[in-house]
Amino acid sequence: MHPPSLPPPGPSRRRVLGSVAGLGALAALTAAGCAAPSGAGSGRTLLRYWHLFGGGDGVNMAAMLDAFRQEHPDIELEAATLQWGAPYYTKLGMAGAGGRAPEVAVLHLARLAGFAPGRLLNAFDLDLLAEYGVTPADFPEDLWRRGAVDGAQYAIPLDTHPxxxxxxxxxxxxxxxxxxxxxxxxxxxxxxxxxxxxxxxxxxxxxxxxxxxxxxxxxxxxxxxxxxxxxxxxxxxxxxxxxxxxxxxxxxxxxxxxxxxxxxxxxxxxxxxxxxxxxxxxxxxxxxxxxxxxxxxxxxxxxxxxxxxxxxxxxxxxxxxDCHSFVLPNQNDRGGATNEAAHAFVAWMLRHSVDWAAGGHVPAYLPTLEEPAYLEMHPQSEYRSVIDEVALDxxxxxxxxxxxxxxxxxxxxxxxxxxxxxxxxxxxxxxxxxxxxxxxxxxxxxxx
The missing domain is CATH 3.40.190.10 (Periplasmic binding protein-like II)
Structure with a gap:
């Protein structure tokens, strides 16, 4: 997507090609540069979140993150907004290759096939996600299927932006x-x-x-x-x-x-x-x-x-x-309280995605499409039926x-x-x- 009210982000062809060619070499640097503690002080669990939302999306995301923090005082959420496009994906790939990535991040769903699931990304624990109230039945079947590779779920769709x-x-x-x-x-x-x-x-x-x-x-x-x-x-x-x-x-x-x-x-x-x-x-x-x-x-x-x-x-x-989706960037030691916090965070964001829909995106979490607050949102709810006919790359x-x-x-x-x-x-x-x-x-x- 493009950040609202801005010209389309400009990943030049040279920059995209350079990012592709350089990922392998750059990934080697991450072992030294991406280390972070697995928990925060005062007994709180550290949760690091990377995303690429600017403009109106960035404002909506910031408000949702503040609401999450208020409801989860036991989690110390650190959110980083990175540059849209090729720079974001280069950095995310480097972090996953080094095994010391943030606990959760955003990925465009159509890019999943090129993001080496199983090496740059970890799979979600669907049983753990279900404990927080989110199951596969809550999503359009086609979008959910696009997040799966070899029987494991690597991406959970947040929305679609058609x-x-x-x-x-x-x-x-x-x-x-x-x-x-x-x-x-x-x-x-x-x-x-x-x-x-x-x-x-x-x-x-x-x-x-x-x-x-x-x-x-x-x-x-x-x-x-x-x-x-x-x-x-x-x-x-x-x-x-x-x-x-x-x-x-x-x-x-x-x-x-x-x-x-x-x-x-x-x-x-x-x-x-x-x-x-x-x-x-x-x-x-x-x-x-x-x-x-x-x-x-x-x-x-x-x-x-x-x-x-x-x-x-x-x-x-x-x-x-395309669809914004949540992913778990590869951590060599993923597990424990930080991983549980990541699953809790993803589930919470999905269950509150009516707030996210204000920016125009169609929520992928199907219960949101029936919420009165969303149905009263105009013109954002006028084209919601497209959720069943979106054409991803x-x-x-x-x-x-x-x-x-x-x-x-x-x-x-x-x-x-x-x-x-x-x-x-x-x-x-x-x-x-x-x-x-x-x-x-x-x-x-x-x-x-």
Whole structure:
């Protein structure tokens, strides 16, 4: 995800590649540099927690951590906020390789396959987690399964942060696109979506949709492609993440539609991430396709807007997403009071995730989706049903948030939106880059 109200974090391709190449050597330094006591003074149990939440997410997380401390005076919680993206994952990998990592940390679920479960991460004790009131039945089956490797659970999902459709309610009302309750009327199919965008544009005299099309390390074009392509039922890689399964016909259909959005004047062809936020904030466009994390930005401006699921344009309601999840970084001597505290902490955070949902993320802990406090949260609860149709990256070491996959294919699909590449050229280049990524060995070797 991107920190709300900020431009997308910029893990440059050079920095990502450098992080990958250097992990093995850097990991050797951790034995000397990451040591920490296993307990705190005055008989309290020390619990160290690493995360990457900034912006509005950081504020929400800090409030939750303060509440946890108040309810658990016997636990001394030390939380560290690290730089989003490649720097965070480099440091977390180093700590796990040295066996002297924090007790608990955050990991994007789609990055699990590349994080060497069993070596850089320890598995959760599901019996212990159940003692604190959290069981596998409390999560969507697909998300829970993605956290498992070889029968052990290495990641517990906190949320999912999908692509959504923001809409300006004033513009859409004038375009007669809202129902009697002020919600966006159902949109099914590409023709209907294009017509809705066109109608919004007629109100403003400008393109009716804004999307990220370019910029340094742009990843928005990848997210848009991944959403529409998932709706076709197509896949990029096989279940084992080792072979290309890209369906050329389906991918080309998606890329041609993406090109039509800018070529037909429905969306401006050259806008970076910060520009998209500014255009929608200014009321210059009716629709905005992006991740849900900008909800705080637009709420704080007081602009009239709401949010909905990405419409079914290609056959389903799937939306590209990743999930924040909790993991247990590898500790050579994991166990005892600190490990129990880690499990207690994870369970508490999940059971209080209605507070986390204020930032736009859809809670993965299913009981939260039925809590009145969440259902009364608008527009955050409007797109909650997407939890059953989120499309995560394929299970490959180079996939997931801030990954090489996002950077490489984001650059390719950017050209489709700006007009510098034809859809067919982009398809050929995407296939070539996928092959290169598959030929690049994981810095950790086998993942388990």
């Amino acid at each position: 692509m959504v459709l923001y809409y300006n309610t004033d513009i859409c009302e004038r375009a007669e696109l809202l129902d009697g309750d002020g919600r966006l009327l159902p949109i099914e199919g590409r023709e209907a979506f294009s017509a809705a965008v066109r109608a919004a544009g007629e109100v403003t005299g400008r393109p009716g949709l804004v999307i990220e099309t370019l910029g340094a390390d742009t990843i928005g074009p990848w997210r848009i492609f991944a959403t529409f392509y998932a709706q076709t039922g197509g896949t990029l890689l096989g279940d084992d993440g080792t072979r290309i399964t890209l369906d050329d016909a389906k991918a080309l259909e998606v890329l041609e539609y993406m090109r039509s959005l800018t070529a037909d004047g429905l969306a401006p062809p050259q806008v970076d991430y910060q520009g998209t936020v500014g255009i929608f904030s200014a009321g210059d466009t009716g629709f905005f396709l992006n991740g849900e994390w900008e909800v705080s930005t637009f709420t704080n401006t007081g602009m009239p807007f709401s949010m909905a699921r990405v419409p079914n344009l290609f056959g389903s309601g799937a939306a590209q997403a 394929p299970p490959a070491w180079f996939a997931g948030s801030a990954s090489m996959l996002w950077l490489e294919l984001g650059a390719v699909f950017s050209g489709v939106l700006t007009g510098s590449r034809s859809p067919r050229n982009a398809l050929e280049e995407a296939r070539s880059r996928l092959a290169d990524l598959l030929d690049t060995p994981s810095p950790f070797g086998e993942t388990a």
